[in-house]
Amino acid sequence: MGGGSGGGLFSSDIRRLEDKVKQRLAEAKEDVSRHVFISFDHDDLDEVNLLRGQAKNEKTDLQFDDHSVKEPYDSTNADYIKRNIREKIDSCSVTMVYLTDKTASSKWVNWEIEESLKRGKGVIGVYKGDTPPAKTPPAFQQSGCKAVKWEHSAMTKAIEDASTKR
Numbered sequence: 001m002g003g004g005s006g007g008g009l010f011s012s013d014i015r016r017l018e019d020k021v022k023q024r025l026a027e028a029k030e031d032v033s034r035h036v037f038i039s040f041d042h043d044d045l046d047e048v049n050l051l052r053g054q055a056k057n058e059k060t061d062l063q064f065d066d067h068s069v070k071e072p073y074d075s076t077n078a079d080y081i082k083r084n085i086r087e088k089i090d091s092c093s094v095t096m097v098y099l100t101d102k103t104a105s106s107k108w109v110n111w112e113i114e115e116s117l118k119r120g121k122g123v124i125g126v127y128k129g130d131t132p133p134a135k136t137p138p139a140f141q142q143s144g145c146k147a148v149k150w151e152h153s154a155m156t157k158a159i160e161d162a163s164t165k166r
Contacts, residue, residue, distance in 0.1 A: 034093055034160065035091060037094070039113060039116075044100050047128065048098050054152070086119075089115055096126055097113060099125045110138055113145070127147055
């Protein structure tokens with residue numbers, strides 16, 4: 001009766017498969033791209049688009065997937081706009097606030113920071129030049145968010161830190 005040879009795997013085959021899986025997992029870890037929502041004042045769109053372009057450039061070490069609003073919503077319904085922005089924030093691990101003199105007075109930027117924090121997202125600020133703007137959005141100040149210079153290595157590290165420490 002029975003007892004046929006079932007074509008089982010040898011232990012050497014199992015070890016080879018385990019090694020392959022470990023290698024692929026290690027490669028995937030190295031290629032992790034963070035999902036980022038960029039919060040900014042609409043007047044700063046050109047500079048934010050430059051930042052987005054740099055993140056897509058394969059020749060730079062800055063890497064993130066931008067899930068933020070690309071085009072303004074064609075609506076005056078604040079609830080509709082908030083609902084759509086929440087969906088974008090929910091798909092991210094980090095909110096990056098582009099800090100300029102205009103950002104501090106933007107009610108939408110402040111709301112996006114508050115909403116990101118409520119949803120457990122890491123929040124960082126990025127500024128151009130040698131020093132951050134004197135004023136930042138109230139929610140940014142009150143929560144003690146970190147601001148870094150627009151420099152690829154600094155931004156990449158801040159995104160990674162904010163993503164893992166939320």
